[in-house]
Amino acid sequence: MEEIVSRNASVTIREVAQAAGVSLSTVSRALNGGKNVSARVARDVAAAANRLGYQPDILARSLRTRTTGMVGCLVSDISNPLYAGIVQAAERRLSEAGYLLVVASTANDPGRERAAVAEFAGRRLDGVLVAPGNAANDRTWHALAAAGTSVVILDRDSPPIDAGETPWPAVLVDHREGARAATRYLVGLGHRRIALLTPGGGMRPGRERIAGFRDALAEAGIDPAAAPVCIQESSMDFAQGDALALLGGAERPTALIALGTRILAGALRAARDLGLSVPGDLSVLSVGDTDLAAMHTPAITALRWNLEEVGRAAAELLLQRLRGGGPVQSRALLPVDLVLRQSCAPPPVGLV
Amino acid sequence: MEEIVSRNASVTIREVAQAAGVSLSTVSRALNGGKNVSARVARDVAAAANRLGYQPDILARSLRTRTTGMVGCLVSDISNPLYAGIVQAAERRLSEAGYLLVVASTANDPGRERAAVAEFAGRRLDGVLVAPGNAANDRTWHALAAAGTSVVILDRDSPPIDAGETPWPAVLVDHREGARAATRYLVGLGHRRIALLTPGGGMRPGRERIAGFRDALAEAGIDPAAAPVCIQESSMDFAQGDALALLGGAERPTALIALGTRILAGALRAARDLGLSVPGDLSVLSVGDTDLAAMHTPAITALRWNLEEVGRAAAELLLQRLRGGGPVQSRALLPVDLVLRQSCAPPPVGLV
């Protein structure tokens, strides 16, 4: 085995050609595919390239091929653990395949979202993993379509498409079924006044969760009015205030489903401030299994889905597209599990 | 025939030149710097470019200029909230400055770390934000040095440098002072048997924290043997087992400093399993202020530093380098705050 002396980025393909005593284009062929190259030449070229520590210039190649080997990831907030886990897994899979992952965190700002798409397009990224953060994301979808890159949607509703067009592949999490299972579980414990605290129901995943929640209520013949859906910003303080109002009322819910860490935190604080014990006075269920849910006392029963799988599946779907050929899968639906812990119990007697 | 108004990436500078009735190079000059271009020509060119929806081809430009407008970020785990917050802030600042952020998450694998550096170098990223995850990172430093890009270190010890070389800029968090303050606080409450649970002390930040811990003990004249430092992997199960052993012993510590969410979680679980009340029987202090620390009952007193500031400062340091000229700051030291909550109290009588 030949020892690579030192990776020298400034060695050009021309120098390798000279060293191997063949033409520049032969080196290119030998090093890529290797099609239409005699075995001996292939070996000589490889040896020369190795000896000189040749590294192809990716910029020059990109200029020629119009592909960059880079993939963008557009999310509203990478520091949100729910996204961070996805990005992490996607990066891992993509880097295995030789792609670089570029991230853009847009803080739900539609302007920044479109700017990021434009930036991605201008840089000719080969593909994009995208989870628009704002409900009014039509313009983001348009920008994406105009960019003409391969797109994989991360747990968002797909945009309407024109006739004849194929929809973008998407990795979806079955939040509806998850919310249904969670609600059924609470109903099964005897709860009839269940509240859902969600940061917004305009789009997936919020909309799906609300639908699943209502599915389960309808199944149980429960009056939706007895089961309020509180839609609010995801700020903890706001959640806490809202939860206080909700739990302080006369006909307070006996169970509460909280979406996300911030809202869960706010709700738990509110319960504590009101002197409500969990699960004695109030059952609490978290949508999203975070450290807080797992480690709280009592440990919080939670809906969990596999973030790593979301990221990996998204990367896989995109890679299928990028490599072209072969059967193209266009949709992955991942399950949600209900992790039973100690935060849910039958409602207090007299309040049923 | 009327020209296309929408952004058309395939419009070349040559076509703009034709439309504006000037030469190709004049367009280049007019659109960049604008130096040595008459006002009228500048206006005409801008108008033509605008009308045609000209977008410069960044790939071609990169090939020429050997700069890419991209910055890499190398960390062991983006899904770790402590890194995610930094990445988020860095991305924000860098994207403002027109740079794209490429991430590589290397899971503490030295091989992947070097592969990522090689990849960054091969792609000619203009700079790198780096926090090597393994203690044996000499080869990572070498690879980085060989790559020849601008480097900013994220809260890690700087590598030794050859005489005459200028060290890489670094953003450091003052963990030593933080740990010292935390330990002093516990000592002040009357604790003398204080344990430090850390995921590793071979490098920054662990080493600094241990140093600060010992500083404070020495100040107080406490026998270090009474204050064990447990070094372990950051797995929760392991932390829990270790914490169980530690807390189950005869001379158990009356206070415990836990580094990171996983270890905090393990420690809290262990305390619960042993029937130790916090803070009645055991004071607990968290290094790193997470949702879990803030929302646990009782809320956990914690050391906190500003992740956003770390990311922003790192981006700023790098941008200074990339833009060149001007005074170059080479080091930022950010403070650590002690957030007082309810998890620390004087030790139980009889155990002091």
Next chain:
DNA sequence: TTGAAAGCGCTAACAT
């Protein structure tokens, strides 16, 4: 199977 030549779209040195 191999080589010569033509660019990809841009910037920058040089000439005017």
Next chain:
DNA sequence: ATGTTAGCGCTTTCAA
């Protein structure tokens, strides 16, 4: 102030 020209390093026809 503007135009001409020569590449950046590579892939890819097209000939041989």
